[in-house]
Amino acid sequence: MKCPFCNPLAEDIVAKNNLCYALWDRSPVSRGHLLVIPFRHTPDFFSLSVEEKHALLALIDTGKGVIEENFQPAGYNIGTNVGEAGGQTVMHCHCHVIPRYAGDVPDARGGIRGVVPYKQKY
Template identity: 45%
Template sequence: MGDCVFCGLPQEATFAENDLFRAIYDRNPVSKGHALIISKRHVTNIFEAKPEEMAAIGELLKQVKGMLDEEYHPDGYNVVANVGTVAGQTVFHLHLHVIPRYQGDKDILKWDVQ
Protein backbone atom coordinates (compact mmCIF):
# COMPACT_ATOMS: atom_id res chain seq x y z
CA MET A 1 0.00 0.00 0.00
CA GLY A 2 1.74 3.10 -1.28
CA ASP A 3 0.62 5.61 1.36
CA CYS A 4 0.67 3.30 4.39
CA VAL A 5 3.21 4.49 6.97
CA PHE A 6 3.64 0.97 8.37
CA CYS A 7 4.23 -0.64 4.99
CA GLY A 8 7.17 1.70 4.39
CA LEU A 9 8.98 1.39 7.73
CA PRO A 10 12.72 0.80 7.46
CA GLN A 11 13.91 -2.60 8.70
CA GLU A 12 16.33 -0.98 11.15
CA ALA A 13 13.34 0.35 13.15
CA THR A 14 12.48 -3.26 14.07
CA PHE A 15 13.66 -4.55 17.46
CA ALA A 16 11.88 -7.95 17.35
CA GLU A 17 10.05 -9.95 14.69
CA ASN A 18 8.77 -13.26 13.44
CA ASP A 19 7.65 -14.32 9.96
CA LEU A 20 4.36 -12.37 10.10
CA PHE A 21 4.88 -9.45 12.51
CA ARG A 22 7.52 -7.00 13.66
CA ALA A 23 7.88 -4.80 16.71
CA ILE A 24 9.04 -1.19 16.82
CA TYR A 25 9.05 1.49 19.48
CA ASP A 26 6.26 4.04 19.10
CA ARG A 27 7.59 7.36 17.84
CA ASN A 28 5.14 9.19 20.13
CA PRO A 29 5.20 7.00 23.25
CA VAL A 30 2.65 7.46 26.02
CA SER A 31 5.02 5.70 28.43
CA LYS A 32 8.62 4.51 28.59
CA GLY A 33 8.96 1.44 26.32
CA HIS A 34 5.67 1.92 24.39
CA ALA A 35 5.93 -0.49 21.46
CA LEU A 36 3.88 -1.42 18.42
CA ILE A 37 3.49 -4.90 16.99
CA ILE A 38 2.74 -4.51 13.27
CA SER A 39 1.65 -7.04 10.67
CA LYS A 40 4.00 -7.51 7.73
CA ARG A 41 1.00 -8.12 5.46
CA HIS A 42 -1.11 -5.04 4.86
CA VAL A 43 -4.42 -5.70 6.58
CA THR A 44 -6.64 -3.01 8.08
CA ASN A 45 -7.28 -4.38 11.57
CA ILE A 46 -7.07 -7.37 13.88
CA PHE A 47 -10.49 -8.69 12.83
CA GLU A 48 -9.15 -9.25 9.31
CA ALA A 49 -6.19 -11.32 10.52
CA LYS A 50 -5.86 -14.94 9.44
CA PRO A 51 -5.68 -17.66 12.13
CA GLU A 52 -1.92 -18.05 11.63
CA GLU A 53 -1.51 -14.28 12.07
CA MET A 54 -3.45 -14.39 15.33
CA ALA A 55 -1.08 -17.09 16.60
CA ALA A 56 1.99 -15.17 15.41
CA ILE A 57 0.92 -11.89 17.02
CA GLY A 58 0.44 -13.71 20.33
CA GLU A 59 3.89 -15.25 20.12
CA LEU A 60 5.57 -11.93 19.36
CA LEU A 61 3.54 -10.20 22.08
CA LYS A 62 5.00 -12.57 24.68
CA GLN A 63 8.52 -12.03 23.31
CA VAL A 64 8.13 -8.24 23.34
CA LYS A 65 6.74 -8.31 26.90
CA GLY A 66 9.81 -10.25 28.02
CA MET A 67 12.12 -7.72 26.37
CA LEU A 68 10.25 -4.75 27.88
CA ASP A 69 10.21 -6.41 31.31
CA GLU A 70 13.98 -6.83 31.17
CA GLU A 71 14.70 -3.32 29.88
CA TYR A 72 12.08 -1.17 31.66
CA HIS A 73 10.68 -3.20 34.62
CA PRO A 74 7.07 -1.97 34.30
CA ASP A 75 4.39 -2.69 36.89
CA GLY A 76 1.76 -3.65 34.30
CA TYR A 77 0.69 -3.31 30.66
CA ASN A 78 -2.07 -2.09 28.42
CA VAL A 79 -2.33 -4.06 25.18
CA VAL A 80 -4.59 -2.19 22.77
CA ALA A 81 -5.92 -2.64 19.25
CA ASN A 82 -7.92 0.37 18.07
CA VAL A 83 -10.37 -0.66 15.34
CA GLY A 84 -12.15 2.08 13.42
CA THR A 85 -12.02 5.84 13.52
CA VAL A 86 -14.47 6.12 16.43
CA ALA A 87 -12.20 3.82 18.45
CA GLY A 88 -9.16 5.99 17.81
CA GLN A 89 -7.58 4.11 14.89
CA THR A 90 -5.51 6.55 12.83
CA VAL A 91 -3.27 4.13 10.91
CA PHE A 92 -5.37 1.57 9.05
CA HIS A 93 -2.84 -1.24 9.19
CA LEU A 94 -3.07 -3.99 11.83
CA HIS A 95 -1.04 -3.12 14.90
CA LEU A 96 -1.15 -3.58 18.66
CA HIS A 97 0.02 -0.99 21.14
CA VAL A 98 2.02 -2.58 23.96
CA ILE A 99 2.10 0.09 26.64
CA PRO A 100 4.17 -0.52 29.78
CA ARG A 101 2.54 0.96 32.88
CA TYR A 102 4.26 2.19 36.01
CA GLN A 103 3.09 3.00 39.54
CA GLY A 104 2.08 6.65 39.58
CA ASP A 105 1.28 6.84 35.84
CA LYS A 106 -1.42 9.23 34.81
CA ASP A 107 -4.54 7.43 33.64
CA ILE A 108 -3.67 6.85 29.98
CA LEU A 109 -6.51 4.44 29.30
CA LYS A 110 -9.14 4.55 31.99
CA TRP A 111 -12.80 3.78 31.85
CA ASP A 112 -15.27 2.43 34.36
CA VAL A 113 -15.85 -1.29 34.02
CA GLN A 114 -19.50 -2.10 34.56
Protein backbone atom coordinates in the same frame (compact mmCIF):
# COMPACT_ATOMS: atom_id res chain seq x y z
CA MET B 1 -1.37 8.38 1.64
CA LYS B 2 1.65 6.12 2.10
CA CYS B 3 1.24 3.54 4.89
CA PRO B 4 3.88 4.09 7.61
CA PHE B 5 3.86 0.38 8.57
CA CYS B 6 4.16 -1.34 5.18
CA ASN B 7 7.91 -0.97 4.68
CA PRO B 8 9.62 -0.90 8.07
CA LEU B 9 13.31 -0.10 8.19
CA ALA B 10 15.33 -3.06 9.43
CA GLU B 11 17.05 -0.91 12.06
CA ASP B 12 13.65 0.08 13.54
CA ILE B 13 12.52 -3.52 14.10
CA VAL B 14 12.95 -4.56 17.74
CA ALA B 15 11.65 -8.13 17.29
CA LYS B 16 9.94 -10.15 14.57
CA ASN B 17 8.62 -13.52 13.55
CA ASN B 18 7.52 -14.84 10.18
CA LEU B 19 4.29 -12.76 10.01
CA CYS B 20 4.71 -9.77 12.35
CA TYR B 21 7.27 -7.29 13.59
CA ALA B 22 7.58 -4.97 16.60
CA LEU B 23 8.94 -1.45 16.88
CA TRP B 24 9.00 1.32 19.46
CA ASP B 25 6.05 3.69 19.13
CA ARG B 26 7.18 7.08 17.77
CA SER B 27 4.64 8.86 20.01
CA PRO B 28 4.85 6.70 23.14
CA VAL B 29 2.27 6.80 25.91
CA SER B 30 5.00 5.60 28.28
CA ARG B 31 8.65 4.51 28.25
CA GLY B 32 8.88 1.27 26.26
CA HIS B 33 5.58 1.62 24.33
CA LEU B 34 5.82 -1.05 21.65
CA LEU B 35 3.76 -1.65 18.51
CA VAL B 36 3.26 -5.16 17.13
CA ILE B 37 2.35 -5.07 13.44
CA PRO B 38 1.64 -7.69 10.78
CA PHE B 39 3.87 -7.44 7.72
CA ARG B 40 0.80 -7.81 5.50
CA HIS B 41 -1.18 -4.62 5.02
CA THR B 42 -4.58 -5.36 6.49
CA PRO B 43 -6.85 -2.86 8.19
CA ASP B 44 -7.43 -4.23 11.68
CA PHE B 45 -7.29 -7.12 14.14
CA PHE B 46 -10.48 -8.67 12.79
CA SER B 47 -9.03 -8.88 9.27
CA LEU B 48 -6.02 -10.94 10.38
CA SER B 49 -5.80 -14.59 9.44
CA VAL B 50 -5.73 -17.12 12.27
CA GLU B 51 -2.00 -17.58 11.63
CA GLU B 52 -1.40 -13.82 11.84
CA LYS B 53 -3.36 -13.62 15.10
CA HIS B 54 -1.20 -16.38 16.58
CA ALA B 55 1.97 -14.66 15.32
CA LEU B 56 0.83 -11.31 16.75
CA LEU B 57 0.13 -12.84 20.18
CA ALA B 58 3.45 -14.68 20.16
CA LEU B 59 5.28 -11.44 19.33
CA ILE B 60 3.46 -9.63 22.15
CA ASP B 61 5.07 -12.17 24.51
CA THR B 62 8.47 -11.63 22.90
CA GLY B 63 7.99 -7.86 23.06
CA LYS B 64 7.12 -8.06 26.75
CA GLY B 65 10.52 -9.66 27.30
CA VAL B 66 12.24 -6.85 25.41
CA ILE B 67 10.33 -4.23 27.41
CA GLU B 68 11.10 -5.96 30.73
CA GLU B 69 14.79 -6.13 29.86
CA ASN B 70 14.95 -2.42 29.10
CA PHE B 71 12.36 -0.70 31.29
CA GLN B 72 11.12 -2.93 34.19
CA PRO B 73 7.47 -1.76 34.23
CA ALA B 74 4.99 -2.64 36.96
CA GLY B 75 2.12 -3.52 34.58
CA TYR B 76 0.79 -3.33 31.02
CA ASN B 77 -2.10 -2.29 28.83
CA ILE B 78 -2.43 -4.19 25.57
CA GLY B 79 -4.87 -3.16 22.89
CA THR B 80 -5.74 -2.45 19.32
CA ASN B 81 -7.90 0.34 17.92
CA VAL B 82 -10.37 -0.72 15.23
CA GLY B 83 -11.87 1.86 12.90
CA GLU B 84 -12.04 5.63 13.22
CA ALA B 85 -14.75 5.39 15.91
CA GLY B 86 -12.38 3.15 17.88
CA GLY B 87 -9.59 5.71 17.62
CA GLN B 88 -7.60 4.08 14.80
CA THR B 89 -5.56 6.63 12.85
CA VAL B 90 -3.28 4.32 10.84
CA MET B 91 -5.40 1.85 8.88
CA HIS B 92 -2.83 -0.94 9.03
CA CYS B 93 -3.46 -3.32 11.92
CA HIS B 94 -1.21 -2.71 14.92
CA CYS B 95 -1.35 -3.67 18.57
CA HIS B 96 -0.13 -1.38 21.35
CA VAL B 97 1.87 -2.93 24.19
CA ILE B 98 2.00 -0.13 26.73
CA PRO B 99 4.14 -0.55 29.84
CA ARG B 100 2.70 0.95 33.00
CA TYR B 101 4.60 2.24 35.99
CA ALA B 102 3.53 2.62 39.61
CA GLY B 103 2.30 6.18 40.05
CA ASP B 104 2.22 7.05 36.32
CA VAL B 105 -1.39 8.23 36.84
CA PRO B 106 -3.11 9.16 40.08
CA ASP B 107 -5.56 6.22 39.93
CA ALA B 108 -4.97 3.43 37.40
CA ARG B 109 -8.14 1.49 38.28
CA GLY B 110 -10.23 0.77 35.22
CA GLY B 111 -7.17 0.75 32.92
CA ILE B 112 -8.27 0.17 29.34
CA ARG B 113 -11.78 1.36 30.20
CA GLY B 114 -10.25 4.85 30.08
CA VAL B 115 -10.87 4.94 26.32
CA VAL B 116 -14.30 6.21 27.41
CA PRO B 117 -13.17 8.40 30.33
CA TYR B 118 -16.47 8.67 32.21
CA LYS B 119 -16.79 4.85 32.17
CA GLN B 120 -13.30 4.17 33.58
CA LYS B 121 -14.35 4.31 37.22
CA TYR B 122 -16.97 1.75 38.19
